[in-house]
Amino acid sequence: MSTPLLQVNNLGKSFGGVKAVDGISFDLSPGELLALIGPNGAGKTTTFNMVNGQLRADQGSILLKGQELLGRKPRDIWRQGVGRTFQIAETFASLTVVENVQMALLSHDDLLMSMWRRAANHRRDDALALLDQVGMKAQADRPCNVLAYGDVKRVELAVAMANSPKLLLMDEPTAGMAPKERNELMALTKDLVIQRGMAVLFTEHSMDVVFAYADRMIVLARGRLIAEGKPLEIRDHPKVQEVYFGTGKTFEKSKA
Known part of the structure; x- marks a missing residue:
């Protein structure tokens, strides 16, 4: 197995007397899609926000290629390739x-505050190349407010790729999408992971998406990591079955 890109060790965060994340640890390697799942209130979003710098952890360590991310601002973490x-x-x-992607490129190039530079004049070819990767080049000059929601999600993915990320965090990437759109977006994401050798950490409530596209899964419940492994291992894990559905139920039965 390759050297981990992301190493999370003993990560913790409390709000008052409630431990939202309670000493979790996991690794993520280049070329891997890791699903972070759990029932509501499990600590998924809190974990995301700590990795992204939007929340300061109370304890632990988050290393990206050996560099500590804790204590850094979200913009600094973005510049590190997240x-x-x-x-x-x-x-x-x-x-x-295309202007949406050009705005992201302006930010990456630290030119966003140069008001004399219009987005339309900045690295258009690079923006079009990113849109081509997500299947949106043909709609480059359309305003975003006329797009179907699935296409907006593709644009957002192109924007997220503007800083050539080593690590991509995707929070409920298929929320609000029809089944066909969900599968198309996740298949596209998997292709980008392979092509770019990046890593993806994603949360998702649609179990069909998780089991179809995740290479590994980690499961949180009440802030604690209760299971980690490949999808088939997680599907049959008794503690996961209990937390999600109650004793004796299975993922397959839940779809009926």
């Missing part, structure tokens, strides 16, 4: 598809 997509896609609705 991208992120959100449960509700975030794009500039009034800008065109």
